Amino acid sequence: MRSESREIPYEVFGIGSAQGADQVGWRVLDRLLDPWHCNPARLHRLETPLDLLGFAAALGIDERATQTWVLLDACLGESVGKVHCWRWPAVPESALPVRGVSSHGIGLIDALRLGQELGILPEFVWIYGIEIGEPQSTESDRSHSIDWVPCARLHAAIAKCASNIASRSLAMQIASNH
Numbered sequence: 001m002r003s004e005s006r007e008i009p010y011e012v013f014g015i016g017s018a019q020g021a022d023q024v025g026w027r028v029l030d031r032l033l034d035p036w037h038c039n040p041a042r043l044h045r046l047e048t049p050l051d052l053l054g055f056a057a058a059l060g061i062d063e064r065a066t067q068t069w070v071l072l073d074a075c076l077g078e079s080v081g082k083v084h085c086w087r088w089p090a091v092p093e094s095a096l097p098v099r100g101v102s103s104h105g106i107g108l109i110d111a112l113r114l115g116q117e118l119g120i121l122p123e124f125v126w127i128y129g130i131e132i133g134e135p136q137s138t139e140s141d142r143s144h145s146i147d148w149v150p151c152a153r154l155h156a157a158i159a160k161c162a163s164n165i166a167s168r169s170l171a172m173q174i175a176s177n178h
Contacts, residue, residue: 066122
């Protein structure tokens with residue numbers, strides 16, 4: 001039996017700023033705009049994780065329940081370019097940043113916790129975190145702005161992350177056809 005083809009609402013949010021390596025979430029979005037990816041997702045560039053809550057609050061309950069969100073953000077860590085993928089809320093405690101430490105004022109995890117408490121998150125929320133180094137190694141990056149160029153490891157991580165998201169979108173479309 002053949003079911004009707006339908007597009008699964010798929011929202012991708014790049015969270016970042018124009019400050020050095022904090023651009024990685026935005027850079028993944030830029031890669032997803034490449035026509036080669038054929039990505040059916042809707043892409044959103046955010047400057048703060050709190051913008052997610054405004055987006056969620058504007059949706060109806062039924063619309064929110066059928067969506068999948070993919071969140072892209074830089075994270076601190078020793079392995080520059082390492083890509084993590086977690087499904088909210090099953091984020092390992094070791095992956096959580098120190099509370100209040102974020103270039104955005106409020107961190108992604110805290111914004112998601114608030115959204116969960118308010119009951120405004122969709123059922124499926126995926127987080128891609130790309131490690132940009134330890135705090136002391138990223139200080140020099142913060143002085144650079146829009147002209148920042150990612151190192152080879154970050155460039156590869158951005159490309160890998162975009163490919164994974166595009167593949168996931170395609171897999172969700174195929175699954176919805178069966």
